[in-house]
Amino acid sequence: MWDASNTSERLVEAGAFVSRDLDLAGFTTLRVGGPAPVVAECSTTESLVEVVRLLDAESVPTLLIAGGSNLVIGDDGWDGVVVRIANSGVRLDADVIAAEAGAVWDDVVAGTVEAGLGGLECLSGIPGSAGATPVQNVGAYGVEVGTVLHRVRLLDRVTGEVRWVGPDELGLGYRTSVLKHSDAALVLEVELQVSPDGASAPIRYRELTATLGVSEGVRVPAAQAREAVLALRRGKGMVLDSTDHDTWSAGSFFTNPVVPAARAEEVLAAIRSRLGDVAVPTYPADGGVKLSAGWLIERAGFTKGFPGADAPARLSTKHTLALTNRGAASAKDLTELARTVRDGVEDAFGVRLSPEPVTVGCEI
Structure with a gap:
């Protein structure tokens, strides 16, 4: 049986910010969920790796949460340590961007559009974190993360090894991957391919082509496609708004x-x-x-x-x-x-x- 006080001290030494006895409803977009005795927030990839390795080595029940947008937590909460994935660095290059797992996904998309890069705009407005996107093979308006994924940096929770893997190793499918419903690996960072010409991915989703007034397969400025996607999502209540x-x-x-x-x-x-x-x-x-x-x-x-x-x-x-x-x-x-x-x-x-x-x- 793990001891919350002793574990908390070691988590602090590993670089986490530790809180005790928090209600988990505030960590999910559904805003439901019971309490957890220990919550360890990791704001760097290094601390995230050290914290998860420590907890796994001691067989402490561990629940990993980032954006909490695809998660339903029961009313009894979690009788273990909740690790908040809060590493959020983003690097933009000419044709590949890298986002740490805790980066807010829509901020990543917005950043690419503002930088004149195309390819992710149809995935605008989706709540959650960058690290969750390959797990779920997130998709919307005719684009899936699997079609733009370059590689993923993983922590192997069995061996403790950190390594990069390509999309062919992830078993990507419709809203799924080998990472979903599995504790074997943790996403630390994702790299995504983008287009330096600032044009969108080819518009193929019927509702979006109609909104933009274009034929299927046409590319438009990424900013134009993003605004159209956000408008469609808002009309369906699919863009986060605390008052709605x-x-x-x-x-x-x-x-x-x-x-x-x-x-x-x-x-x-x-x-x-x-x-x-x-x-x-x-x-x-x-x-x-x-x-x-x-x-x-x-x-x-x-x-x-x-x-x-x-x-x-x-x-x-x-x-x-x-x-x-x-x-x-x-x-x-x-x-x-x-x-x-x-x-x-x-x-x-x-x-x-x-x-x-x-x-x-x-x-x-």
Whole structure:
């Protein structure tokens, strides 16, 4: 059994700023989560490595948190040490930028645009840290981090080794990687490829091409694309705003489901049996067909703001794919709402939605 006082002293010696008995709700964008006895904030990569090595060597339960935008922490909190990843250095070169894991992701994107570099602008407005982007293979408006990732600096938590790895070693997929749901490695820094001509990545997402008034595949000034993306995200409550409870969320709570090719016709028939001869939005995917989670949620009968004005946890009033804390929700409230939505979609269409956020001390 680890001792909080002795561990705290050693964490300070390793370079961390240590706090005791903090509530974790303030560390996540959902603003739920119980207490932790020790929180160690690491503002440099060196201290982060030393702190995690120390805790792993002594088998102390460790929870790593950076931006907290893709995380649901249970109401009982975490009975161990929470390590706050707060290293935030950013270096800009002609065609590659490097961002330490704790750097605020949208600040990184904004910095590239201001420096006349293109390629990341479609990922504007996404909350969280730079280090989380390859873990989740973050994507939006037709661009995924995996398409611009140069390499990632990792701490191997088994051997204690620090090394750079290329994207081919990360098993990147739709909102996933080998790093997700695994404690084997910790991202310390990411390098991303950018375009020195200041033009955006080719615009391919239909909603964005319509907003910009361009054809698919056209490149526009990165600043123009960024502003369009931010406007679209704000309209859906997907840009953080402390005064807007629609943004007290983990972003899109469910991933778009991929239906295996062998079941695709069966599922589409079930949808049309319930809804009539409707146009079902489908997208090509490896091994099957990708459906829109938001579309399925709405067609299963869940409306914006469900289940109603008095509920502490509700679907966003702007975007049914986001589960939101209206100011006093608990993790229990949010997970119960998630189960209701998931089960309702499965009952209606035979498609089971998978949650996008990582859960700690709670289940969906």
